[in-house]
Amino acid sequence: MSTTTPEITATDTRLDVEAIRRDFPILHQQVHGHPLVYLDSAATTQKPQCVIDAVVRYYREHNSNVHRGVHWLSEQATEDYEQARRTVQRFLGAADTREIVFVRGCTEAINLVAHSWGRSNLQAGDEILVSHMEHHSNIVPWQLLCEQTGAVLKVAPIDDDGALIFEQFERLVGDRTRLVAMVHVSNALGTINPVERVIERARAVGAKVLLDGAQATAHLKIDVQALGCDFYCLSGHKLYGPTGIGVLYGRRDLFEAMPPYQGGGDMIKSVSFEKTTWNDLPYKFEAGTPNIAGPIGLAEAIRYVEAIGLDRIAAHERDLLQYGTKLLEAVDGLRLIGTAPSKAGVLGFVLDDVHAHDVGTILDRQGVAIRTGHHCAQPVMERFGIPATARASLGVYNRREDLDVLAEALREVIDVFR
Ligand SMILES: Cc1ncc(COP(=O)(O)O)c(C=O)c1O
Known part of the structure; x- marks a missing residue:
């Protein structure tokens, strides 16, 4: 593994941005005859050289399938992959690596919760509460779930500044609320939601809370245990990591009780035509050959932002x-x-x-x-x-x-x- 040491002026709490920019090769090019000014990090962040190197190194030195081989390469790839999980666990403040599931990104994370937790826990008349500032990926999976279960989607309004109207949110949380699914930081407005208060209110009625951290994790320190949320998700590509990799954090007791999301290799303990049993966490939710380079690159990106x-x-x-x-x-x-x-x-x-x-x-x-x-x-x-x-x-x-x-x-x- 490489060491990640972005250059920072030692005595100053401000960043040496010019040194940081040198870590990002893509920034040093001309576009239409002008120096590139990249102001689209909410769509995707650029990748520092150390992340690019980590991905290349994996393919050059350790490429193999994980959790399956007895040979050296497979052991190395498995170790890199599981080390990445430990890095994410620490980064998010999760209690256990079994609470960290690798997915494609926030979109897949939310779909996983909707399919697995949602279908087995919701029934007609139950309520899911979102805010008016959600990304489509935190709306549409719940709409699909509502169609399938008869649950009802409620929407907490926002004011003219784009802030959650907390009193109205509070009033919408009631006996029928089973889940509050809310964006931590809005991609369209930049609003940082008062997630501590949101969680407190949801918990008062026994509702679960999912936070969409797509726009949060590159900008705010997250501690899922201190927050007390039930599910939290992130997308690696918005955190200076590769595309196609993300994380779903879920409380272990919830994950234990949830059925698998997809079936296939790796997510089973044993398969027979009579009875198939599921693998332990987190593998129960990671069917098939995973994106292996993705977590390795993501872990490097995490080390990069933590070093700064x-x-x-x-x-x-x-x-x-x-x-x-x-x-x-x-x-x-x-x-x-x-x-x-x-x-x-x-x-x-x-x-x-x-x-x-x-x-x-x-x-x-x-x-x-x-x-x-x-x-x-x-x-x-x-x-x-x-x-x-x-x-x-x-x-x-x-x-x-x-x-x-x-x-x-x-x-x-x-x-x-x-
Ligand atoms: C707030 C928010 N949620 C969810 C997503 C979906 O993330 P992804 O496309 O990486 O799955 C995005 C992406 O822009 C986002 O900004």
């Missing part, structure tokens, strides 16, 4: 968010969408008389990468009465200069349309 320090990353991004907010507020005809008091590094906005897609296309010509559209959160767009937003989102490698370039480029967009 999540607190320092959060402070850095807070500074950028404040700076960027001021810059964008000063752009004529720009309206920020998502202005909650508790917010992570997402700057969503609309420009008067210019469609978000045009904004994105013109910015791209200047080397600025942002995302435009509904961000897989159509109910958020509907709540604000807009078809789409343009969204600049921040990562550890962003600098104030990136936001200066963005603001300047936006002024040029406005000139084009006037």
